[in-house]
Amino acid sequence: MESDLFRRQATWYGGRGLFATQPISKDTLLHTCPFPYASVIYRVFRKEVCGLCFAYAFDAGRNAWNIKLENGTGIWFCSEGCRDRWIRDESSEIVPAMNAAIDKLAKMAEKKQRSVAADSARIFTEIPKVESLTQDFIDEAWVIAENSAATQLPTLSEMELDTVRFVLSAILRRHAEDSGLQKTMPSPLDSWPALLELQNNELHFYRARPHALPSNLRIYAFIRRIVLTDVPALATYLATFETVHAVLARDPGNVFGMYEMNEEGDSEMLGWCMYVSASYFNHDCAPNVRKKRMGRELHFFATRDIAPGEELCTNYIDVKDTVTDRRKELAANWYFDCVCDRCKRELGATDDN
Known part of the structure; x- marks a missing residue:
């Protein structure tokens, strides 16, 4: 993707992702998709x-x-x-x-x-x-x-x-x-x-x-x-x-729901969109990127300071769920077994018990 902040490259676990090419400060706007395809x-x-x-x-x-x-x-x-x-x-x-x-x-x-x-x-x-x-x-x-x-x-x-x-x-x-x-x-x-x-x-x-x-x-x-x-x-x-x-x-695994959130925290799905370049942000259960829809634009921001070489990842699911529930949902709806550091750490803790 065209950016001074990151580059697109192969990941160790398969497929491609986005990796920081320089230090990125928290709340930096990383990427904007101006409209869905x-x-x-x-x-x-x-x-x-x-x-x-x-x-x-x-x-x-x-x-x-x-x-x-x-x-x-x-x-x-x-x-x-x-x-x-x-x-x-x-x-x-x-x-x-x-x-x-x-x-x-x-x-x-x-x-x-x-x-x-x-x-x-x-x-x-x-x-x-x-x-x-x-x-x-x-x-x-x-x-x-x-x-x-x-x-x-x-x-x-x-x-x-x-x-x-x-x-x-x-x-x-x-x-x-x-x-x-x-x-x-x-x-x-x-x-x-x-x-x-x-x-x-x-x-x-x-x-x-x-x-x-x-x-x-x-x-x-x-x-x-x-x-x-x-x-x-x-x-x-x-x-x-x-x-x-x-x-x-x-469509499966690459589209984004068009959600609205009410004051009680409940969401309403109004439709769905395909933002092509947005799909290169892979999932992590401890994401360093958050997405925010502003009108029809989709914006991605850093949630913390990011070092060069780190992969830029958002979350596809509710990361407050247990490791078992998270992995089950990702396998069912995004067709992969999560191998992020948080999942490996929590699975290890579960095995130890």
């Missing part, structure tokens, strides 16, 4: 969360925002300023057509009660045991889905429809990037090629949640139908399954 506000919250800055109406003592695009659907704003900035920096004539198409096709599918294509469903009649699910099986399922998706309009759950919106936001970002339409160009570490460098977690994800594979194939079929029918400007990205597959394979 892909994001979605849950449909149930979309009148309550600003489409640009993600401000939550409840925090302002309101039930909903009342500013929206004149020619669009599904996007509300907390202020005219956010609306005007969205029009200036993010607006695309594709967005209103895309949002309208999602709602229209979802109603059509529900009315007709169609299911995923027969060939796509057939492959799941003999799903191998979870522990023997292979990448070859997953790859074959995607090929079958591509060969049968063009004429299909599957019925999706509300969560699947939110995932459709998330994937399409990534495709729109890639389209803007490729065509030079994006007003604020990302750094190389927040671009489509950088997204492809993120860890692909689909094998671990599908082994833990076998239902997710057919679900994602239905999502792909739905997106392909939307694009080919109503958003032809994006057709090049649906010529094969690869673009949709790339986003969905990197």
Whole structure:
């Protein structure tokens, strides 16, 4: 990543991380992700969360925002300023057509009660045991889905429809990037090629949640139908399954929940985002980095003084939990066994007892 404070390099435990190249003082701003590559506000919250800055109406003592695009659907704003900035920096004539198409096709599918294509469903009649699910099986399922998706309009759950919106936001970002339409160009570490460098977690994800594979194939079929029918400007990205597959394979373990915290300390998840460069901050149960969302920007600060050569790590989970619970959650949702110094120390103490 482009910084005088740290460099990206391989870690001793696998993968890559960020390491300090000079002394860093506590509270130093280390990195800023100016906007997510892909994001979605849950449909149930979309009148309550600003489409640009993600401000939550409840925090302002309101039930909903009342500013929206004149020619669009599904996007509300907390202020005219956010609306005007969205029009200036993010607006695309594709967005209103895309949002309208999602709602229209979802109603059509529900009315007709169609299911995923027969060939796509057939492959799941003999799903191998979870522990023997292979990448070859997953790859074959995607090929079958591509060969049968063009004429299909599957019925999706509300969560699947939110995932459709998330994937399409990534495709729109890639389209803007490729065509030079994006007003604020990302750094190389927040671009489509950088997204492809993120860890692909689909094998671990599908082994833990076998239902997710057919679900994602239905999502792909739905997106392909939307694009080919109503958003032809994006057709090049649906010529094969690869673009949709790339986003969905990197969603698990690489996205950030869009949370709001109330005064009692309870949190509300309003949607989720993919900040590509932010994924290079690995996890530690005694983190030296904290993240803070400011509007749609994600900022990372040093929590203490950091020496040259130290890895810069944030926390993915609640580090107040026990070592057993922490490791269990990380293995289940981030697909790795934590080997941080704190875990090793606490596991050693447990073994001694």
